[in-house]
Amino acid sequence: MKLYDYVLSPSCYKIRLLAALVGVELTLRPVDFHPGGEHRGPELLALNPAGAIPILEDDDVLLTESSAMLVYIASRAAPEWLGDGSAREGARIQQWLSFSHRLTATLGSARLHEMLLRPGDIRGLQSAGKQALRELEAALTEQRLSDVEFLVCDHPTIADIACFPYVALAPDGGISLEPYPSIRLWQRAIRALQHFIEMPGIHRLHELRPAPVRPEQGA
Amino acid sequence: MTRQPMIDEWYPVGLVSKLSTTGQDTMLMGQPVHVALGNGGEPLVTAQSRRFPVISRFGHVWTSLGEPKKDLFAIPEAYQPGRRFVDVGVVRVRCSPLRAVENFLDIAHFPFVHTDILGAEPHTEVQRYEVEIREREDEVWATKIHFYQPQAAKSAEGGITTEYMYRVPAPTCSILYKTCPPRPGEWDVITLFVQPLGEELCDVWPWMALFDDTTPMVDLIHFQQLIFLQDRSILENQMPRLLPLDPAMEIPTRADMTSVAYRRWLKRHNYTYGAQLVAQ
Missing domain, CATH: 1.20.1050.10 (Glutathione S-transferase Yfyf (Class Pi); Chain A, domain 2)
Incomplete structure (x- = not known):
């Protein structure tokens, strides 16, 4: 799967995050959103006339809405x-x-x-x-x-x-x-999820102590 | 009220490559200014009837609200043949412009804020390095800094011990010279140019002049934006919001030598726009 990606975009990060959590490999194609405005250039407008990223390509599937991409990745790799x-x-x-x-x-x-x-x-x-x-x-x-x-x-x-x-x-x-x-x-x-990845502004957990284990119901 | 000497300094107010005839409204030290392209293709910085001095250099438009006593600083290394110039683009930060520079000068935060890129635990020690205020140039310099970095640059393959030099030639500008992985013996030039909008608000314009023929431009931009945006949330939460220049306020450690010299130099010149003089 190929993701048209911007490192500071929370919508692109949604896709990168789910892919990491469920073990799907993405090929990233960086888009010069800022300062270049590449998402409004001819190459990307041909893929998404709305002039927005992310865009996800997988064989003949072309998606331009992040929610649809989440459904697609989960359906393919992790239906739970x-x-x-x-x-x-x-x-x-x-x-x-x-x-x-x-x-x-x-x-x-x-x-x-x-x-x-x-x-x-x-x-x-x-x-x-x-x-x-x-x-x-x-x-x-x-x-x-x-x-x-x-x-x-x-x-x-x-x-x-x-x-x-x-x-x-x-x-x-x-x-x-x-x-x-x-x-x-x-x-x-x-x-705290296994395989969580960060983005600028969202830091990984640096806690010194592990999270307390929640007691089982009725125990 | 005494005149603030920072008024006579040069500041970045836009990218040369993004100038337009309609122009952009921005702010410099509380003064609204308009940055546009003139009829002859020259940059204009104006406010109502006033027209401010302009320099185009390092990819940016520079101006001053006062009467600059000297030319904008030079970066001779940046113009060695074969370098690529990277306009990283503006990022606004709700912090003191002086705090933005001070954070750029700090090495000790790398393993904690730029984890697995510019630093990693357990390699957290900042070894002894040299700091001086060079009297002839009137600049702060820190040299012989060595630090282990998992991914020092976009062009770095795996961890290396990187050598750094920092230079502060103006109160809101800093230049970092850094080991250049593809070309040993040369330095990559990475700058932080800060436009003070107010005492607690700034626009930051990172710019780079690199020896790197292979990495696509967009990857170079994103690498630097990634690093700077990791700093942004930290900067916006620093207290007090103004940079404290009163030595009673904080207890520095050896790793903070550059910061101590920077603050001393600011105080010596009365560069206090964005600073707090007396501990509160």
Whole structure:
């Protein structure tokens, strides 16, 4: 699989992260997004008229939406990342994949404004981003009350991967994560996954002590 | 109020390659300025009725709000034949411009912030190196720095012990000379040019002049952006936000010799825009 990639793009990182977690090898084709603006050049516009990255190519499959890429990679290599096949889990995953676009449009745009000087109404973006974070915090808190660490079920799914990067990088856009304890614990659970990879602004765990083992239910 | 001597220094305000006739609005030390391409193809930096002095050098447009007493510094090595110039592009950071430079001068954070690239545990020791304020040039220099790096440059294959020299020729600019893996005996030139927008906000313009004929340009840009963006989140969380120049504020260690010299040099010249003079 060939990924048109930018090292600072959270959407590209979603694909790199899932591929690393499930052991899929990607061929990276770096795109000069900043300062070059290569994603709006003729070669990439021919692949994605929307002028955005990532773009994923695999034989005759060409994908330009990161959520579709997550579905594709999980279907090929790790179906457990798509839930248990039930209507309930399948639909909840779809719910979060759609929600993740709100994170991109708010937290992601705030980050591009604050970091790479892209235009935008920064106060509006930050306030809409905080609203999305509050919804995510509420959902994760409910999950934790049922002793579940992840968004949909007791193991990570593509829903977690779709939402994680823009949330983790919210501080890049001037939005603190301090008010959201459930989000912080959820991020820690994702960063602790075997084969986790980092990107600039998302550091690996440097904890000196291992995470405490959670007692089994009823034990 | 006394005049801030940093007003007479040169600062980067844009990439020469990105100039346009419509131009860009930006900020320099709290002063809004407009950077554009003039009719004769020359860069213009203006604010309402004022027109500021301009220099095009090292891929960037430079200007000054005051009356520069000397030319913008030179980097003779950068113009050796065979080098490739890399415009890395702007990154905005919510930190003091002086803190951005000081972080660039620090080696001790490599294993912890740039893990497995510019440093790795357990190779965390910073060995003794030399630091001086060169009186004739009026620059801070740190030399004979040796550090083990897993991937020192895009062109490096595996871990090597890299030699570094740092130079601070202006209060918000630093130049790093670094072992050049494909061409032993020469130095790669990696710079950090910082545009102070305010005392706690800056635009950072990294630029490089490298001997590397094989790595695609986009990979060189991304390598440097990766490194700098790992620093950005750290810089935005440093406290106090202004760089402390009061020696009572912090206890430096041997690894901080360059930082100590930089702060001393800033204080000597009263370069205090973005600095905190008295511990608070």
